[in-house]
Amino acid sequence: MDESTPHLSIVIPLFNAALTLPTLHQELSALEVSGGLELILVNDGSRDETEAVALKLTRESRMPMTFLSLSRNFGEHNAVLAGLRVVSGRYVVTMDDDLQNPPSEALKLLATAKAENRDVVFAIYDRKEHSWWRNAGSWLTNLIADFVVEKPRKLYLSSFRCMSRFVADEVAKSRNPYPYIDGLIFQVTQNAGTVRVRHVERSAGSSGYNLHKLVRLWISMLVNVSILPLRLMTFAGMIVSALGFLAVIEVVLEHMLHKTPTGWSSLMAAVLLLSGTQLLLLGILGEYVGRIYLGISEKPQSVVREKVSSPRTEV
Structure with a gap:
């Protein structure tokens, strides 16, 4: 200078x-x-x-x-x-x-x-x-x-x-x-x-x-x-998968021991929970992908x- x-x-x-x-x-x-x-x-x-x-x-x-x-x-x-x-x-x-x-x-x-x-x-x-x-x-x-x-x-x-x-x-x-x-x-x-x-x-x-x-x-x-959101996605996926696995075990045991029919309400709750979680995680992933696309497309x-x-x- x-x-x-x-x-x-x-x-x-x-x-x-x-x-x-x-x-x-x-x-x-x-x-x-x-x-x-x-x-x-x-x-x-x-x-x-x-x-x-x-x-x-x-x-x-x-x-x-x-x-x-x-x-x-x-x-x-x-x-x-x-x-x-x-x-x-x-x-x-x-x-x-x-x-x-x-x-x-x-x-x-x-x-x-x-x-x-x-x-x-x-x-x-x-x-x-x-x-x-x-x-x-x-x-x-x-x-x-x-x-x-x-x-x-x-x-x-x-x-x-x-x-x-x-x-x-x-x-x-x-x-x-x-x-x-x-x-x-x-x-x-x-x-x-x-x-x-x-x-x-x-x-x-x-x-x-x-x-x-x-x-x-x-x-x-x-x-x-940061890639923190991606790491949180992985962690959330592990937690939801673990809870789902435990829920499956609970349903099987309940059916074997008590012959209780599967509940429609609990099934719908599980489906909505998992679907909502997946959409949230896909949204975060989509944000990364979208910004990568805008970067390589040379958005000013x-x-x-x-x-x-x-x-x-x-x-």
Whole structure:
């Protein structure tokens, strides 16, 4: 990296962020980063005026800045990966567009990564100013990650993170159409840490996350970075088979000793239980097969419609 390389790149995926983006840009522009700062904005198919606002800010920006417009909504993780492919900083911070993570807190992440020589540092919060269901969703996401992601146990994961350029470049190599960034990070390194930062109430707009998007994230976590569901399928199959074998022995003994006729209710219960279990396991297996098919059929992870750089970036 030459002397013109900025020390820090900040990547922000945008979705319906027209109300928060001007303030976010203003606060980021005020940050003093030794070695310089660049900003990467990725519009992930917003339906409001986000694109127009972002283009105006990029063309007028006094700091190095790049704006990517995706052709449609691909998802937060896909948008972040698109941004990681154009960074030039020695360290990279990823953050949301809602101002609930004050931009000044990014410097804490950077300072911790440098002081502790970490490949990645995640933000942790004393109190998260989200709705109860978002907090419950975050708790469940981290619970799932404890089992399926090869990370230090009980390490809290957050979308507000700082990573070294080495990790960012390795993660950006992924072309999986259903990426899970934290899973990709821990396939590269386990040298991770945390630092406490502030989390404030949302000042404008509403969260772009909903239950559907959280479920998609959980499925990506389970299927993309782990074969745990397949192992659970095997275990469940063994348990159901063992119970079925015991049930057969019980029915034979009952018939031999008491001449009791086979019960229609118990037979139907067994058939429904086994059929439901088989369909569930086939569904999990189908999810893996479907994603393999989409991968080899080259379904795009994201498509960049337009790339615009600020005058400072183009120099």
